[in-house]
Amino acid sequence: MRIGLLGTGPWAERVHAPVLAAHPGLEFAGVWGRRPEAAEALGAAHGVPAHHDLDKLLGEVDAVSIALPPSVQAGLAVRAAEAGCHLLLDKPVALTVPDARAVADAARRHGVASVVFFTVRFGGDQIPWIARQAELGGWFTGRSDWLGSVFAPGSGSPYAASPWRVEKGALWDVGPHALSVLLPVLGDATRVTAVAGPLDTVHLVLRHAAGASSTLALSLTAPVAGGGTGMEIRGEHGVAHLPERGEGPIAALHRALSALQSAAATGEPHACDAEFGLRVVEILAGAERSLASGGPVEV
Structure with a gap:
């Protein structure tokens, strides 16, 4: 599974990027961020390209891992689902019910798998x-x-x-x-x-x-x-x-990404999918x- 990272903040830098680079079932394919210079730096740290054109990145990957504020995440998740990308989402999915429902509806309508990264659940x-x-x-x-x-x-x-x-x-x-x-x-x-x-x-x-x-x-x-x-x-x-909890979020994110892979491969929704995130x-x-x-x- 080729996967792109959306986000360049502390959560993306400390957790998402290292896991995407290390997970044995993933190909870390690129980084996009709202600050191009931060995307360049994070991409260089992991040997992957930084993308200034989000649509180009979405067209080159099978999935995205989103590490952005929830108010930003919702719209980009819909956009990624429309491009056919499976979704690794952060919690909360959104800050309003309509925005969260839009994410769940987009995932269902476009047939993409979704997993919300509730760290304790993983x-x-x-x-x-x-x-x-x-x-x-x-x-x-x-x-x-x-x-x-x-x-x-x-x-x-x-x-x-x-x-x-x-x-x-x-x-x-x-x-x-x-x-x-x-x-x-x-x-x-x-x-x-x-x-x-x-x-x-x-x-x-x-x-x-x-x-x-x-x-x-x-x-x-x-x-x-x-x-x-x-x-x-x-x-x-x-x-x-x-x-x-005896371990940090790194191990939990590895499991969440494996769960996304499984849901994408089998078509069986995960219990922590976008619908649960909406609830x-x-x-x-x-x-x-x-x-x-x-x-x-x-x-």
């Missing part, structure tokens, strides 16, 4: 855990804390300069991670209630279609000493805790409406 220990808990069923409630410190004093995060994270906060940045695990285990959400906490912190309460409920605590401004992630579910089989955006948008209205929102 973790080595997390994949079998999620599958096992979904198989067991009988879960009563769940809790997920995703307390990041991107914007906390002394964090030093390379993503603190990300304009969309500044604008949209934890709900849209780390909320997708929590939902990507809770939904396959507890079932689709039908109702969301959101309450604002300190700074960008948001607390969500979800009602799930099968009857379970869950709570989420999301932040990018938690004190460094008080940050961290954790998830537990409780039900007929007792208490289960999501395994701690996550619908729930996040519902949470935003709940914050504005002060009450529960059907999703």
